[in-house]
Amino acid sequence: xxxxxSKDNPVPLFVYGSLREGQPLHEWYLSGHTMALAYTHSDTAxxxxxxxxxxxxxxxxxxxxxxxxxxxxxxxxxITDPQVLARIRHLEESAGYETRTIYINTTNRxxxxxxTTRVGGHTELKSYEALAFVHPDPDIGAYRIQGGDWLRYxxxxxxxxx
Numbered sequence: 001x002x003x004x005x006s007k008d009n010p011v012p013l014f015v016y017g018s019l020r021e022g023q024p025l026h027e028w029y030l031s032g033h034t035m036a037l038a039y040t041h042s043d044t045a046x047x048x049x050x051x052x053x054x055x056x057x058x059x060x061x062x063x064x065x066x067x068x069x070x071x072x073x074x075x076x077x078x079i080t081d082p083q084v085l086a087r088i089r090h091l092e093e094s095a096g097y098e099t100r101t102i103y104i105n106t107t108n109r110x111x112x113x114x115x116t117t118r119v120g121g122h123t124e125l126k127s128y129e130a131l132a133f134v135h136p137d138p139d140i141g142a143y144r145i146q147g148g149d150w151l152r153y154x155x156x157x158x159x160x161x162x
Contacts, residue, residue, distance in 0.1 A: 003099075003131065005079045012130035014038055014104050016049065016074030017059045017150045019088070029088050035075040039148070041103035041127055046070040047134070049148050050141030059150050060097075060135040073149040076106055076130055085131075097133035104130045 005011035018025040021035045040047045048064040049072055064070040079085045089099055106126045145153045 003085065004082050005085055006082070007080045010078035010080045011085060012076050012104075012128065013079050013085070013088070014040075014074055014076045014102065014130040014132040016061055016072050016132075018057070020075050020151065022151075025091070029084065029091070030077060033077040033079075035077050036106050037073075038076040038104045038106045038130070039071045039073045040132075041105050042071060044103045047072045047102070047148075049145040049150060049153070050135075051143050051145060051153075052141045054143070056141075059145060059153070060140050061132065062135050062138040062140060064138065071148045073147075073151075076104060092133040096135060096137075098136050100132055100134045101129050102132045102134070103127060104132075 003011055015030070017023065019029055020026060021030075046064040046066055047061050048066060048070045049059040050062055051059055061072050079088075093099065104127070106128075147153075
């Protein structure tokens, strides 16, 4: 997949694990980028987060065959520097992930009842395509992260199911 971002052609990138703001790899790869809350759009495909063990250092986003509310929560940013995207792609693809275009929703409302910023008296919601790194093996990892939010999981707010 040949994608070349630029200032005139920013590429939206959806991140859901260790590249999220405040996570270990964010400062190395996305420092200075403005992040917006986002989650996968379930009308076109379902995704879920999986981990190999209960104290795994990172999640796997995989396509899901779950027929209900299988969302992955994360953040999206616009990449304008081709070197930044190349570094992130190298990181993810060398770990076995595929670079895919997926549909996401962005919102100014935090998931799970967090604080809400209202613009013009309503909650902003946008749907569009973004790049994401999806693991091709839907059975990777022994556990599914219920709720699809890595940050909630590492804080102990999410249950795991095999």
